[in-house]
Amino acid sequence: MKNSLLLIMLILQYPLLSQIPVTDAATNGSLGLVNSQLIQNNIQLKAMNKNLLRLIQLMEKNNRITTNSKDILQEELEAKKKTPSYVLQSSDVSRI
Secondary structure, three states, rough: OOHHHHHHHHHHHHHHHHHHHHHHHHHHHHHHHHHHHHHHHHHHHHHHHHHHHHHHHHHHHHHHHHHHHHHHHHHHHHHOOOOOOOOOOHHHHHHH
């Protein structure tokens, strides 16, 4: 009786033990898939980061150029508001 009870307990536990390797294999496969997806996302993020850094550099360059051209335009406008000295020193203007 003891032997048959022990045998029944072992038989009932066997399917539970046999599920462990199958579950581990499925989990490992799932983890491998998730890992590859994370690697792909990481590669895409690195490429996007590189593109964003390039965009920031171009925007800073554009800002510097715009600031410089604004200063040049401001100087030109100031110069147009005043009569040039060579006009005032001209002999024709001094007669008037």
